[in-house]
Amino acid sequence: MRESIPISEIFGPTVQGEGPLVGRPTVFVRTGGCDYRCAWCDTLYAVLPEHRSEWMLMTPAEIARRIDELAGNDPVLVTLSGGNPALQPLAPLIELGHAKEHKFAMETQGSVSSPWFKELDWLILSPKPPSSHMTTDWDALDACVTVGRRGLHRVLKIIVFDDADYHYARTVSTRYPALPVYLQVGNPAPLKHVGRRLPDEAEIDDLLARFRWLVGMVTADRWFAATVLPQLHVLAWGNRRGV
Amino acid sequence: MRESIPISEIFGPTVQGEGPLVGRPTVFVRTGGCDYRCAWCDTLYAVLPEHRSEWMLMTPAEIARRIDELAGNDPVLVTLSGGNPALQPLAPLIELGHAKEHKFAMETQGSVSSPWFKELDWLILSPKPPSSHMTTDWDALDACVTVGRRGLHRVLKIIVFDDADYHYARTVSTRYPALPVYLQVGNPAPLKHVGRRLPDEAEIDDLLARFRWLVGMVTADRWFAATVLPQLHVLAWGNRRGV
Numbered sequence: 001m002r003e004s005i006p007i008s009e010i011f012g013p014t015v016q017g018e019g020p021l022v023g024r025p026t027v028f029v030r031t032g033g034c035d036y037r038c039a040w041c042d043t044l045y046a047v048l049p050e051h052r053s054e055w056m057l058m059t060p061a062e063i064a065r066r067i068d069e070l071a072g073n074d075p076v077l078v079t080l081s082g083g084n085p086a087l088q089p090l091a092p093l094i095e096l097g098h099a100k101e102h103k104f105a106m107e108t109q110g111s112v113s114s115p116w117f118k119e120l121d122w123l124i125l126s127p128k129p130p131s132s133h134m135t136t137d138w139d140a141l142d143a144c145v146t147v148g149r150r151g152l153h154r155v156l157k158i159i160v161f162d163d164a165d166y167h168y169a170r171t172v173s174t175r176y177p178a179l180p181v182y183l184q185v186g187n188p189a190p191l192k193h194v195g196r197r198l199p200d201e202a203e204i205d206d207l208l209a210r211f212r213w214l215v216g217m218v219t220a221d222r223w224f225a226a227t228v229l230p231q232l233h234v235l236a237w238g239n240r241r242g243v
Numbered sequence: 244m245r246e247s248i249p250i251s252e253i254f255g256p257t258v259q260g261e262g263p264l265v266g267r268p269t270v271f272v273r274t275g276g277c278d279y280r281c282a283w284c285d286t287l288y289a290v291l292p293e294h295r296s297e298w299m300l301m302t303p304a305e306i307a308r309r310i311d312e313l314a315g316n317d318p319v320l321v322t323l324s325g326g327n328p329a330l331q332p333l334a335p336l337i338e339l340g341h342a343k344e345h346k347f348a349m350e351t352q353g354s355v356s357s358p359w360f361k362e363l364d365w366l367i368l369s370p371k372p373p374s375s376h377m378t379t380d381w382d383a384l385d386a387c388v389t390v391g392r393r394g395l396h397r398v399l400k401i402i403v404f405d406d407a408d409y410h411y412a413r414t415v416s417t418r419y420p421a422l423p424v425y426l427q428v429g430n431p432a433p434l435k436h437v438g439r440r441l442p443d444e445a446e447i448d449d450l451l452a453r454f455r456w457l458v459g460m461v462t463a464d465r466w467f468a469a470t471v472l473p474q475l476h477v478l479a480w481g482n483r484r485g486v
Contacts, residue, residue: 013462015471022265023425023470025462076467182266204447208479215479219256219268222317227266228258235478236451236458 004057006032008046017233026077034083038132046083060092075101091116113143126157129165161186185210198239247300249275251289260476262400269320277326281375289326303335318344334359356386369400372408404429428453441482
């Protein structure tokens with residue numbers, strides 16, 4: 001029997017709000033459990049063990065059925081997120097999904113690598129910058145980057161709140177020059193509401209000011225290979241879940 | 244001697260706010276002159292003959308020099324826009340730029356095709372929907388789509404204000420199934436300020452509401468191959484020029 005997977009939520013179709021697939025319709029599968037505790041984590045309900053009772057244990061077949069249901073049985077981009085989805089044995093789900101012509105993108109911090117990553121269509125590595133208060137395990141990240149398969153799109157997505165984060169992003173990018181880099185403006189809402197539910201509304205002006213700042217950093221540095229994006233879903237739907 | 248080109252403005256580096264290269268640092272080269280008069284055109288200063296006196300006639304070498312200056316002599320993505328840049332003989336500029344390792348993306352409505360399009364790196368075809376009050380010349384658009392070269396990225400970017408525009412986008416996409424489609428929320432500011440300078444500030448709430456509407460249309464239709472984006476530069480900088 002195939003192993004069940006702790007699922008925090010499955011929702012969509014909506015559009016991906018971040019990274020290389022920004023604007024693309026997708027169904028999100030969010031696994032429960034994480035090896036990180038980022039200072040500004042916006043999905044603690046999928047991270048902290050005290051939320052475990054809210055997670056559903058689902059078999060790959062059950063997850064695949066829910067994806068098909070949400071997508072009306074049409075092929076769709078599936079985004080595997082978390083928590084850290086890399087902790088879960090997701091190969092059977094990907095295999096089932098590929099049989100239905102779904103594509104799979106996984107977002108992970110790159111702290112854990114696994115051979116099944118090569119089954120993905122997109123591997124979006126999001127190592128966490130200093131503002132997260134997490135420490136990068138470079139050997140683990142190296143191992144994630146070298147997961148190989150022709151046709152697997154591997155990219156870096158790095159959240160930037162401040163100068164230190166920006167310099168971290170440059171360091172990561174220098175270490176992996178072959179990988180496209182997406183810089184993403186940080187959302188400070190979780191820092192302002194520690195231990196509480198995030199307000200539905202985002203502070204749009206603040207987020208756009210952060211975006212302008214990051215664009216200014218990148219263009220002043222002539223870092224023309226980087227792509228700078230805000231979190232589109234936060235602009236459009238605020239801090240609400242399920243969109 | 245190589246032909247001079249009417250230039251409305253050259254600016255950057257800033258980030259591309261639209262389409263497949265959204266978030267990518269770029270220098271914009273905006274040519275003067277257009278065969279269209281879209282109802283909601285946001286760059287009439289590069290379209291209407293009464294602005295001709297503001298355009299500079301520049302040789303390809305002069306344009307290339309200005310790009311290098313703005314980009315600090317580093318290779319950069321150059322976005323050719325207008326007006327309709329397809330009306331201009333841009334092959335010599337592209338050749339000069341490629342020698343400096345710049346990449347070239349051109350945005351055009353697809354009303355005029357030219358063999359030099361194949362020298363581009365990105366051809367972003369943006370046929371205009373019913374709300375523009377323009378009529379699509381399908382033969383001309385066909386000719387643009389079939390401009391061939393391996394490695395030339397050809398995509399469709401279609402502005403959507405309303406249901407009729409949305410159905411037009413579906414029609415265009417059905418006609419050219421091989422081309423990725425980017426749907427872009429329309430900015431109604433020019434319709435509200437006809438014949439006047441646009442206000443600096445954009446109506447962010449309205450633009451985000453339009454984005455949510457368009458996402459809803461696409462997901463309800465299960466049009467999962469489309470990408471839905473707002474105009475990021477309008478969210479970040481409003482209707483200001485030069486960003």
